[in-house]
Amino acid sequence: MRDWCPMSPNPHSQEDLLDRLIAAHGRPDRVTHVRRIPPRRGRPTIWPDWARPEVVDAFRAVGVDHPWEHQALAASAAASGRSVVLATGTASGKSMAYLLPVLTALLEGTRAPNGRGATALYLSPTKALAADQIRAVDELRAAQTGLDPVRAAAYDGDTPVDLRRWVRGHAAYVLTNPDMLHRSLLPAHRTWSAYLKALKYVVIDECHTYRGVFGSHVAQVIRRLRRVCRRYGSDPVFILASATVSDPGGAAARLIGAEPDDIVAVTDDASPRGALTFALWEPPLTDLKGERGAPVRRTATAEAADLLTDLVVDGVRTVAFVRSRRGAEVVRVMARDQLERIDPGLAERVATYRSGYLADERRGLERALHDGRLLGVAATTALELGVDVSGLDAVLLAGYPGTRASLWQQAGRAGRAGQAALAVLIARDDPLDTFLVHHPEALFDRPVEATVLDPDNPYVLAPHLCAAAAELPLEESDLPLFGPVAAELLPGLVRRGLLRKRPSGWFWTSPERATDLTDIRGAGGQAVRVVEEDTGRVLGTVDAAAAHSAVHQGAVHLHQGDTYLVRLLDLADDVALVRRAAPDWTTSARETTDIRILEEVRAEPWGEGRLHFGSVEVTSRVVSYQRRRIMTGEVLGEHKLDLPERSLRTRAVWWTVTPDQVADAALDDTDLPGAAHAAEHASIGLLPLFATCDRWDIGGVSTALHPDTGLPTVFVYDGHAGGAGFAERAYATAPSWLAATRDAIAACECEAGCPSCVQSPKCGNGNFPLDKPGAIRLLTVLLQGREGELEGQAQAESDTCEQ
The missing domain is CATH 3.40.50.300 (P-loop containing nucleotide triphosphate hydrolases)
Known part of the structure; x- marks a missing residue:
């Protein structure tokens, strides 16, 4: 975040850079919108007299x-x-x-x-x-x-x-x-x-x-x-x-x-700012057909690799932000392969920056970023924050980063110290990305999201009360600092034998470390070490929560441009053994999920339907993985896995419809599962517009008959233990959220459903069954029920006033 670093000269105007990218390789139709943000003059002042x-x-x-x-x-x-x-x-x-x-x-x-x-x-x-x-x-x-x-x-x-x-x-x-x-x-x-x-x-x-x-x-x-x-x-x-x-x-x-x-x-920013040219970019459809015959759009990672290559060749210092570790590695591999054919010297000036690297490797990359030896970087959000990357000219965003806050944080990495800058948001084949590149007002004309956090969440607060008691015995006078829920939780912690009540306060009683009761980042256990089997060299780590899907047996693992295949995932020792390989495909894990309602906290009728918010238990298991072509995403095959299930207690929003509403939507027993499934996918894809979350922060389950409700039910839940506030926000904004979901599905030009509307990149059922027209009709019936409920309430209030 330093603003005193010397800046490298910008060799091109940003309009010129964008024109060159559009003209190269036949890309005239890929830019859906260009927003030009004018420069700003700075307002200097004197040094304060108290400063040394x-x-x-x-x-x-x-x-x-x-x-x-x-x-x-x-x-x-x-x-x-x-x-x-x-x-x-x-x-x-x-x-x-x-x-x-x-x-x-x-x-x-x-x-x-x-x-x-x-x-x-x-x-x-x-x-x-x-x-x-x-x-x-x-x-x-x-x-x-x-x-x-x-x-x-x-x-x-x-x-x-x-x-x-x-x-x-x-x-x-x-x-x-x-x-x-x-x-x-x-x-x-x-x-x-x-x-x-x-x-x-x-x-x-x-x-x-x-x-x-x-x-x-x-x-x-x-x-x-x-x-x-x-x-x-x-x-x-x-x-x-x-x-x-x-x-x-x-x-x-x-x-x-x-x-x-x-x-x-x-909040009044008095610093100077160079002009920013911000382009929204949609990759083209290919001739390939994906699952269930849906058209396949070129991947955002492949598009980002091409644009990164072109910018590096032009000497433009660029960072490409990619949504995942694997995606960042893929962009780097593809860009370097292309640069090797153009100028091998340039290929050596492109690298990946992500979490999970060992300390020495990470520090070396940071030095190379700082002194300008690297010309192009494919990075995850690990580089989004204030690490100084002096003199960047362009930023590529391979997919919407999940919030407008992150979008502007990433775009702001370029154009430092008054330089003009170029930012390009490349849409993934995803309902939210597709919606945004065709509705620029949702990005440019709305403020950043509210910061959602809930320190009073009992799942969060309880272990910290224990940690505080282990540090110094808790006294009555301490409780206001921890919030109004703290006093309510202490008796339960005493009953569980975690704390002991004495006249002077509450004491930690266990010989174990109280801080081991919780992982503040929700990683869910010991990180898994990725070890090269032939040499014993530790390549890096993967969070425990991601290990089942990222380093399962048979998974492709990328590290600084080198490709490995996972030979064995040893969960007992938290080790994944890998070997060098050179496949032209990548892997994606698939999992099954079940959900059980623990407590209904709030609910409201939507006509015959009903909207709910409460606590649930989600049980999931990674059951298989697919091999996919790197360039196109084409599915090459599926392979079974035998991994243990994992459970999560969290918060969810869910809605139910009655058999009569299903009939009104012209859905029969064979249509209903696909309609509910498609509505679930699209609602997850659109929720980041209404809550400060990322698609990967939330999950969903849909069923034609849920055992706890006895009705067709669609759930959307927080992917964090105890909840994160996202489902609660979804409940509060449900009319707007679900209406936008229905409209986004209806506006998509595909016939049967595609990744731009109802298909999900993380579906555990292989995006089957999906019924796009049925989802539109099901959501319409649900929303009409709410409108009828409001009209009924208004009429009742009017009748009361007349009486």
């Missing part, structure tokens, strides 16, 4: 002659003791806004009771972002010797044990992540006591990423931090930063457990 001259001189030495107005406003609020959230655009210099008060405080020599100078804590969602901030501080220290006393160090999973001891004892500015705060720093707070007593600032960077279940966990980790700090006599000021967040003051308050009035929200 050594800090100001350091910024001047790296090329920052003055702060922008928003930087000075946010920095001064923090320096005055007010917590602040800075919500301005990507590359607007947010890091300078928090480094100015932080570095000033660290130099002031303010003494805590133990004689240690002031300290500060930096939290980021990724190791890469923390490493980038270390480079920022080192750059300032190199430019101004007056900053030599500032000792900054990373404290994460890659930090060696001996260095961790040094960090605890000597570092003033510690850069870490919520995971380490949860599992390491807070449980060992006594060894951090000198640091915590002197803690003056806590910086929470990219705070918009803390949403859903992960955000709810982080909110409770921060409450635990505040509680421990209070016991040591400190009350740190919080500085939060994000390029994209709705209601920044409210979101920041929910995250840190404060009142909105206690947060200063700075």
Whole structure:
């Protein structure tokens, strides 16, 4: 996020770049819309008089002659003791806004009771972002010797044990992540006591990423931090930063457990911005037929690889954001293969950046990104955040990233320091992507989504109460910090034998680590190591939750352009053994899912139909995988798997219809399963327009007769234990959400259903059965029932008034 890096010159205007991409290889009909966002002039101001001259001189030495107005406003609020959230655009210099008060405080020599100078804590969602901030501080220290006393160090999973001891004892500015705060720093707070007593600032960077279940966990980790700090006599000021967040003051308050009035929200971006040309791009249909004879559209990954190749050949520094690790690796492989035939030297300047790499490999990529040795990068969201990639000219987005917040975060990686930039959103063959590239107003004319998080979720809160009690016995006075639900949960935790009630409070009673009760990222267990069988070399890791579908036996695994086949997945030892291979196909896992209703929380009649929200248990199993051609997605075959089932207790929205409504929709017993299934797929695809979620954050089940309802039922559920707020949002917006779903299906030009309307890329039943016309009729009947319900209510109210 640094804005003081030297920038490489942009060799082309962005209109010229877009015209060249359109003209190359016969692509005249692929751009569905172009939005040109004009440049913006900056509003500079003077350095605040409270800032230490050594800090100001350091910024001047790296090329920052003055702060922008928003930087000075946010920095001064923090320096005055007010917590602040800075919500301005990507590359607007947010890091300078928090480094100015932080570095000033660290130099002031303010003494805590133990004689240690002031300290500060930096939290980021990724190791890469923390490493980038270390480079920022080192750059300032190199430019101004007056900053030599500032000792900054990373404290994460890659930090060696001996260095961790040094960090605890000597570092003033510690850069870490919520995971380490949860599992390491807070449980060992006594060894951090000198640091915590002197803690003056806590910086929470990219705070918009803390949403859903992960955000709810982080909110409770921060409450635990505040509680421990209070016991040591400190009350740190919080500085939060994000390029994209709705209601920044409210979101920041929910995250840190404060009142909105206690947060200063700075949202007026005073930094300069170059012009942005933003194109929406739809790959063409091919001559191939997919499952059930549906037409196959060229994949977004293949299209992104072609565009990345063209841009690299033109010397245009480009990042292609891809939705998955495997997709990023595929884009890199395809682009390098094409570049090898054009200029082998250029092929070596293209790489992949994603999570799951080992620390040394990740650091090497970050250095190559920073110094410009890499010209093209295929990346996952691991590069979406504030890692400095100086001088980018173009960004490709291979598929809608799931939220408008992420869309603008990714697009904002280009055009830094006033440069003009090009962004291209390439639609996947998916209902939501297809809808968006033909409805640009949904992207460009609507604000970013609200940040959804629920710290009071009992599944989230309960394990953090246990962790807090293990850190320091819980007292009555602590409970307001953890929210209104905390007191209700404690008796249950006592009955389960996790806590013991004493006159002085609640104590953790188990010899086990309380932090092992929960994984704040919902990975669901130990990460699976990917090991090259012939050499024993560890290539990287895969999250436990993704292992069944990503590294099952027979899966294709890609790593920095090299292709491997998984020979064995050993779940007992959390190891996947792989061997080098060179297939011209990839693999996709298929799973079956069943759902059971545990509790109905809310419900409302929609005529004869009914809309529900509540708790469910979802049971799933990966049962097989398909081999597909890389270039076209053509299915080559299916292979059975024998893996254990997994269960998830979560929240869901579901709707039911009666047999009479089914008859009104002109559906018989053979049509109904396909109609419900198609409606389920499309509703999942459209929900990200109405809730801050990604298609992969949610799941669905449809059935012509569910045993718990006795009726045809369609479920959409949160894919996170305890729920993430997405299904609840779906319930609240159901009329608009389901109407948009019906309209999107009806507007698709296909006859029988395709990936642009009712087919799903993650369907466990191979997208069968699907009945597109039936889905339209079924949703229409459901929505008519609600309209009739509203008319009936209005008439009843009118009759009451007349009486």
